[in-house]
Amino acid sequence: MINKVILVGNVGIDPEVRSLETGVKVARVRLATTERIFNRQTNENTEHTEWHTITLWRGLAEVVDKYVRKGSQIYVEGRLRSREWERDGVKHYATEIVADELKLLGRRPEGAPQQGGYSQPQQSAYQQPTYQSAPQQPAYQQPAYQSPAPQSVPQPEAPFIPAEDPDDLPF
Numbered sequence: 472m473i474n475k476v477i478l479v480g481n482v483g484i485d486p487e488v489r490s491l492e493t494g495v496k497v498a499r500v501r502l503a504t505t506e507r508i509f510n511r512q513t514n515e516n517t518e519h520t521e522w523h524t525i526t527l528w529r530g531l532a533e534v535v536d537k538y539v540r541k542g543s544q545i546y547v548e549g550r551l552r553s554r555e556w557e558r559d560g561v562k563h564y565a566t567e568i569v570a571d572e573l574k575l576l577g578r579r580p581e582g583a584p585q586q587g588g589y590s591q592p593q594q595s596a597y598q599q600p601t602y603q604s605a606p607q608q609p610a611y612q613q614p615a616y617q618s619p620a621p622q623s624v625p626q627p628e629a630p631f632i633p634a635e636d637p638d639d640l641p642f
Contacts, residue, residue: 474550476568478523479576480504482543486534498532500525500539510555524567531573542576570613 483501483638484593490496501522509516525547527535549570 476547476549476551477624478502478504478568480542480545482539482545483522485541486535486539494642495529496532496536498527498535500527500535500545502545524565525570526567526613527570527573528551529568532576534573537577543575545574546572546574546576548572 480502483503486498486500488498490495502525503520504523505518505520507516508587547568549568552569553564553566555565560585600619604612
């Protein structure tokens with residue numbers, strides 16, 4: 472199954488950045504993407520702007536806190552996440568993007584590093600979090616080439632490691 476979102480857009484308001492009681496940082500960014508459509512019959516361009524809520528955790532939240540402001544152009548890769556909650560007897564629903572990668576585009580903000588790519592590390596029981604500019608390989612990955620195994624021997628599957636719990640969001 473694939474759940475992947477790639478967006479390039481402009482930040483609409485300054486990001487909200489918070490620290491949980493555990494010290495983990497989380498940021499929320501409102502991102503606008505604008506699609507330009509040319510109508511051949513009327514010879515006119517029209518624009519359609521879509522607003523997205525992006526949630527960034529840990530190191531990516533740190534980067535957003537330091538370098539992203541209203542008007543910043545960013546590239547985001549992540550996953551769609553839907554959640555629901557009840558407040559005062561009313562059910563609320565939200566669909567957002569949980570970011571795995573962030574790139575700063577456009578003009579470089581003061582103090583920003585020369586290379587603008589940041590990735591959320593893959594979490595597993597066997598590795599410490601590290602933040603790097605290139606996407607990290609998953610903890611369990613098949614080699615590029617594997618000699619054919621006898622058909623009577625089943626191949627083991629990598630264990631599923633759940634991502635961050637979306638119900639813990641402080642927003």
